[in-house]
Amino acid sequence: MTALLSQAAQSIDLEPLRAFKAAGGRLVGYTCTFLPVEVFHAAGLVPVRLRGIGAESLNIADAYYGPFVCTFPKALLQQVGTHHYAFLDGAVITGGCDGMRRLNECWRKLGADIPGVLPPWFHYFDVPHKPEGVALSWYQDQVRKLIDAVQNAFGVRIDEEALGRAIRQQNRVRQKLWDLAELRCRRPAPISGSEAFEALIARNVLPPDRYLDELDRLLATVQNRAVPSSDRRRRLFVTGSICDDLALVQQIEAAGAVVVGESVCYGLRNTCALVDESGDPVAALSAHYLSGSVCPRMFGYYAERRATITERIRQTGAQGVVLQNIRFCDLHGSENGLLERDLEQLGVPTLRIEKEYGALTETGRLRMRIEAFLEQLEA
Amino acid sequence: MRPELKEYPLDQLFARTFQLARKAGRATPKEQALLLKSVPYVSGLLEPMLALGAPAITFLGMLADYYTDLIHAKEQGKKVVMTTFCFDPTIFYAFDNLVPVTLEVGTVITSILWKRGAYDFMDFCTEVGFSETGCSSQRGTMGAYLAGAGVNIDMVAVNMGGICDTNSNAYSFAAQYLGKPFYGLDYPAELTPDAVRDYHHQDYRALIRFLETHGGGRFDIDRLRSLLEEKQIQDELTNEIEELQRLVPNPVPGIYHLLMYAGRYTCSGSPTFTRMLREMLEVVRVNALSGAAGLGRPEKCRAFLFYIDNFSFNVGMFDWLARNQVSHMGSMLSRFFPDNAPYRREVPGTCYTIDTRGLDSMIDTLADINARMPMTRTVRGPYDAPNMWLEDSLSLAKIFNAECCIYNGTPGCRNTWSNVKLIMRDLEKHGYPTHLVYADAFDGRVESWETTAMRLDEFFKIRGLL
Numbered sequence: 001m002t003a004l005l006s007q008a009a010q011s012i013d014l015e016p017l018r019a020f021k022a023a024g025g026r027l028v029g030y031t032c033t034f035l036p037v038e039v040f041h042a043a044g045l046v047p048v049r050l051r052g053i054g055a056e057s058l059n060i061a062d063a064y065y066g067p068f069v070c071t072f073p074k075a076l077l078q079q080v081g082t083h084h085y086a087f088l089d090g091a092v093i094t095g096g097c098d099g100m101r102r103l104n105e106c107w108r109k110l111g112a113d114i115p116g117v118l119p120p121w122f123h124y125f126d127v128p129h130k131p132e133g134v135a136l137s138w139y140q141d142q143v144r145k146l147i148d149a150v151q152n153a154f155g156v157r158i159d160e161e162a163l164g165r166a167i168r169q170q171n172r173v174r175q176k177l178w179d180l181a182e183l184r185c186r187r188p189a190p191i192s193g194s195e196a197f198e199a200l201i202a203r204n205v206l207p208p209d210r211y212l213d214e215l216d217r218l219l220a221t222v223q224n225r226a227v228p229s230s231d232r233r234r235r236l237f238v239t240g241s242i243c244d245d246l247a248l249v250q251q252i253e254a255a256g257a258v259v260v261g262e263s264v265c266y267g268l269r270n271t272c273a274l275v276d277e278s279g280d281p282v283a284a285l286s287a288h289y290l291s292g293s294v295c296p297r298m299f300g301y302y303a304e305r306r307a308t309i310t311e312r313i314r315q316t317g318a319q320g321v322v323l324q325n326i327r328f329c330d331l332h333g334s335e336n337g338l339l340e341r342d343l344e345q346l347g348v349p350t351l352r353i354e355k356e357y358g359a360l361t362e363t364g365r366l367r368m369r370i371e372a373f374l375e376q377l378e379a
Numbered sequence: 380m381r382p383e384l385k386e387y388p389l390d391q392l393f394a395r396t397f398q399l400a401r402k403a404g405r406a407t408p409k410e411q412a413l414l415l416k417s418v419p420y421v422s423g424l425l426e427p428m429l430a431l432g433a434p435a436i437t438f439l440g441m442l443a444d445y446y447t448d449l450i451h452a453k454e455q456g457k458k459v460v461m462t463t464f465c466f467d468p469t470i471f472y473a474f475d476n477l478v479p480v481t482l483e484v485g486t487v488i489t490s491i492l493w494k495r496g497a498y499d500f501m502d503f504c505t506e507v508g509f510s511e512t513g514c515s516s517q518r519g520t521m522g523a524y525l526a527g528a529g530v531n532i533d534m535v536a537v538n539m540g541g542i543c544d545t546n547s548n549a550y551s552f553a554a555q556y557l558g559k560p561f562y563g564l565d566y567p568a569e570l571t572p573d574a575v576r577d578y579h580h581q582d583y584r585a586l587i588r589f590l591e592t593h594g595g596g597r598f599d600i601d602r603l604r605s606l607l608e609e610k611q612i613q614d615e616l617t618n619e620i621e622e623l624q625r626l627v628p629n630p631v632p633g634i635y636h637l638l639m640y641a642g643r644y645t646c647s648g649s650p651t652f653t654r655m656l657r658e659m660l661e662v663v664r665v666n667a668l669s670g671a672a673g674l675g676r677p678e679k680c681r682a683f684l685f686y687i688d689n690f691s692f693n694v695g696m697f698d699w700l701a702r703n704q705v706s707h708m709g710s711m712l713s714r715f716f717p718d719n720a721p722y723r724r725e726v727p728g729t730c731y732t733i734d735t736r737g738l739d740s741m742i743d744t745l746a747d748i749n750a751r752m753p754m755t756r757t758v759r760g761p762y763d764a765p766n767m768w769l770e771d772s773l774s775l776a777k778i779f780n781a782e783c784c785i786y787n788g789t790p791g792c793r794n795t796w797s798n799v800k801l802i803m804r805d806l807e808k809h810g811y812p813t814h815l816v817y818a819d820a821f822d823g824r825v826e827s828w829e830t831t832a833m834r835l836d837e838f839f840k841i842r843g844l845l
Contacts, residue, residue: 066796067817068512073797095568098544102797105761109801124761129540129547129565134581138567141574299540299551300561328793330510330545334552337508 002214002221008202009246012054012084016210020046021087025207026154029085029119031076031103032094033270033294034127036285039146041166041208043156049204049266050085051244052076052357060114064106065099070328071357072242073099077106080117090121090153092146097297097331121153129299131290140286147282163281169208174271176215177203181268183222184260185316188231191222193238193259197249201266204244231258234377237318238262239309239339241325241332248355251363252322255370261316263309269294272308296331305335306342313348320349320377322370326357349377380503380526389500389523390450390480390530393488397443400425404436420494423693427634434658438638441651442488449530452478458533458594461524461553463517463546464644464712465752466538466564469610470587470745472648473603476596480532481644482549486519490690490821497522501822509552514791515821517549525556532559534593536586538749540565542759545791562589564749568760570767571729576747583746604735606648607744611733613647614717616656622721623667624708625779628678630666633707634697635659635673637688640712640753674701680844683781684710685772685806686788686795689820692828696787699832703845708779710787711758714771716751725774729756729766762798769802776811783844785835787816790825812842 008014017027028040029050040047052075055061060081061074079085095101104124111118126142128135147158180199183191199218203211234257238249242265249259263269270292276284293301294308313321321343323336333354340350351373355362403414403425411429415422428435452459457476462468464483471477489497497515500522505511507525509518523529535554539546540563547563554561564582567575591598617639624631638655646652663673672678682705689696700707714722718730731747734740750756762768776784784806786799799815806813814835819825839845 064800066799068790068796069793095541098793099797101568102794105763105798105801109804124568126568128567129563133585134578135565138574138578296548296551297544299547299563300554302551302555325510328512330513330548330791330793333510334508334513334548337510338552338555341508 002217004206004210004214005198005202005218008205009198009244010053012051012079014205016207017046017048017087017205020207026089027087028090028092028121029088030092030094031100032096032127033265034096034289035092035094035125036143036289038163038166038170038275038281038285039143039150039158041169042158042162043150043154045089045150045154045156046207048088050076050091051205052079053244054084055079055358060110061106064110065102068328070097070099070326072326072329073103073106075357077103077110080107081110081114083117086116088119090123091119092123092125094125094127096127096295097329099328121149123149128290129297131293131298131301136286136290139290140282143282143286160281163285164277167275167277167281167284169212171274171277173203173208173212173215174274176212176219177268177271179219180215180222181261183219186227187235187317188227189235189258189260190225190227192253193236193262194246194250194253197246197259197262197267200262200268201244201246204266233258234320234374235260235316235318236320236322237309237313237316238322238324239264240323240336241329242266243324245358248324248366251367252370255367256374257370260318261312263294263312265295296335302335302338306339309339310343310346313343318348320351320373322373323350323352325354327354349373380499380506380522384499384523385526385528387528388450388530389485389520389528390446393485394443394446394450396421396492397439397446400428401436401440401443403429404439421492424491427694427698431632431634432662434635434638434655434662437651437655437658438642441642441646441649441655444651445645449478449480452530458596459530460590460594461532461535461550461559463537463539463550465542465546465755466536467647467745467748467752468645469603469606469648469748470590472606474590474594474596474598475602477590477594479645480530482520482524483516484641484644485523486516486821487641487690489519490823491693496691496823497821498824500526507556509549512791513549514543514545515789515819516791517546518791519821521549521553525553532557534559534590535561536590537562538564538566538752538755541568542566542755543792543794545793560589560593562586566750566755566759569764570750570756570759579746579750580743583742583749587742600738600741603741607733607735607741609648609650609653613643613653613656614715614719614733616653616660617715618717618720620656620660620663623663625721626667627681627780628670628672628674629681629706629708630663630671630673632662632673632675633700634694635663636707636709636713637694637697643715672706674704674706676701676704678706679704680783680839681706681708681779681781682783682785683708683772683776683779684785684787685768685776685802686710686786687712687820689787689816689818689828689831691819691821691823691831695828695832699835703836703839705839705845708781709775712753714753714775715748716756722775722778725778726766726771758794762802763805768798769805772802772806773809776806781811783812783814783839783842785814785816787818787820789819789821791819812838812844814838
């Protein structure tokens with residue numbers, strides 16, 4: 001484990017971001033896997049995926065959001081309202097789901113009520129709910145509009161060459177993350193799920209050069225790590241709602257399992273293939289980011305997601321799957337119901353849990369259910 | 380789910396209920412009184428309907444035909460398309476072999492008619508894996524179809540991508556669960572730019588290809604033209620009713636809204652729906668000429684429901700408003716934005732035009748209509764963006780002289796619950812006392828109707844509206 005990856009997974013306030021900013025760099029927050037971060041890297045900006053970790057209350061967020069809304073956007077808004085994201089120079093909201101797209105309005109209104117919490121540049125990135133045909137052309141137009149907006153707002157130029165460099169750099173990140181995923185497939189795995197998850201989360205919040213260095217260091221350490229000849233711990237796979245909750249993975253592992261893979265936002269989603277490095281970079285980015293249908297927000301593409309998850313379960317040798325969703329996340333809540341049915345039919349045991357967003361919000365209940373699930377697997 | 384519910388197919392029950400209800404319109408007052416005594420739950424709808432006279436009887440007959448067609452679809456070699464209320468059904472009727480079934484209409488009927496509402500079906504969805512926090516409007520009758528207690532559907536076609544996750548998600552779940560093909564129209568966050576319009580049109584053509592591929596039927600251009608021409612008449616009749624609704628007192632009975640939008644969701648383009656609208660207009664004209672309120676008593680206040688109505692206990696909400704002398708000025712469900720509507724003046728350049736000159740123009744028309752259906756138009760982009768929820772609500776409240784606004788919805792509505800507090804704040808700033816109902820429009824277990832009514836009473840009194 002590297003200290004920086006661990007810190008990045010557990011804190012919003014990070015030294016590399018402070019240093020980047022102090023040197024005149026600019027930071028842009030974003031909210032969704034469907035945003036092509038290469039656009040920002042090409043502009044010399046650092047995109048920082050927004051998180052709600054550390055929110056100790058939702059008193060501010062509850063003044064804007066209604067009660068029947070997932071706690072992830074609420075926690076995020078709470079962190080905005082308490083100035084934890086005051087360092088941002090811009091933010092992009094994406095319609096990942098209804099709760100997240102309404103962050104657009106909630107944040108703007110919050111900005112009118114609490115000075116200093118709305119970044120100078122605020123942009124809505126419209127992502128269709130299907131990957132083909134007119135939707136793909138629309139997405140390409142949105143990427144071009146995003147590029148124009150970034151250029152105008154930050155006085156930068158984003159040309160094909162810069163985009164190409166950013167794509168190649170992010171492809172290197174993707175390849176290394178798959179190296180990491182491959183290590184987790186080994187039996188026994190030389191790396192814990194918690195350690196790997198830290199690295200996955202950190203990818204979303206660290207400047208890319210720094211991140212690649214840290215990832216190289218982690219991979220070198222893990223590849224040379226001595227592992228016991230056998231490991232009796234159960235191998236579990238985690239999927240479902242947006243999750244940057246390191247404590248959940250730690251809790252699963254503390255119960256005596258090892259998390260060998262996950263399909264969640266902040267995880268390996270949207271890294272299943274490399275972005276095409278030849279041809280028009282906007283077309284390549286659009287095809288990559290929209291085509292995966294990695295999230296149930298892409299309605300009607302469950303079969304594709306099930307196939308991906310099933311294949312990853314096979315690759316990782318997972319013996320059981322934790323299907324988690326944040327309460328009021330209907331998209332994953334329902335898809336977990338289908339996955340539960342289909343995976344059980346394939347002989348893969350599942351544990352379906354609904355929880356609130358945030359670390360250790362429901363420790364006791366979750367621990368009991370995880371332990372019971374592991375006992376079932378033992379039996 | 381209680382086993383007896385699987386014994387009686389839901390659509391059969393609906394068809395039979397409405398067939399009998401239609402006949403009740405021809406009964407003598409004495410026979411009607413006896414009938415109402417023997418159907419204590421159904422009477423919650425039947426009694427106010429019979430009191431409305433001709434339009435309501437036509438409405439009951441129209442639903443009888445709708446569900447009768449549905450239960451006979453398979454034996455006639457037709458295919459059943461599961462769809463949503465905000466999807467204009469005209470396109471299905473333009474095929475010679477498609478029959479639509481609209482889940483939310485079934486949920487409303489069940490909620491209004493049955494003592495236990497659609498609870499068993501809602502809970503069945505959860506039993507088979509659907510999220511319990513999903514919208515009750517779909518869960519209501521979706522459970523019946525998932526359980527095999529409704530007709531076998533052949534495909535799913537909806538239009539809520541980009542508008543309502545919970546709606547799209549429910550239909551997507553149903554398609555996956557039942558192993559049926561799915562097509563979802565998708566909507567950008569804006570309404571009027573040319574690029575958006577082009578998106579609507581192209582997406583709609585892909586939908587037609589989907590219906591042709593999976594339906595295997597013939598898309599009839601002449602039939603489509605005839606449907607659209609009928610629809611144009613329906614729009615004109617609706618617009619006149621809407622125009623008269625601007626009068627003080629409002630001559631339109633509040634429950635007419637329910638009849639009008641339910642008719643539009645299920646039977647748009649049908650001559651029976653036209654007949655119902657004509658019958659309504661006759662009543663409204665008489666009321667207007669005599670200066671009578673549609674409430675049947677003097678009007679004290681005018682309320683605009685800026686989301687949906689409440690169906691959790693018979694027609695309790697419509698009844699409560701009428702008894703308290705509050706005119707129901709319609710809800711988001713009531714407005715479709717044709718280019719000749721009285722409220723078009725407040726929302727220039729954002730309405731649809733029916734153009735029957737050629738096949739392409741007719742398909743574009745259908746796409747434009749679909750893009751302006753309830754919710755599809757109003758809650759797609761940011762609530763405070765041009766032509767969206769705030770502007771639409773303010774313009775409708777203004778043109779219909781509303782004195783207050785009410786939000787009523789379902790806890791399953793992630794979209795509106797994510798910004799209802801913001802729009803309420805703005806409506807209050809614009810001078811409209813605004814009330815937030817925490818009930819579920821389709822599920823009385825969330826909040827009893829009595830509690831909802833008590834809170835409405837409190838709102839109207841405290842804000843000095845009554």
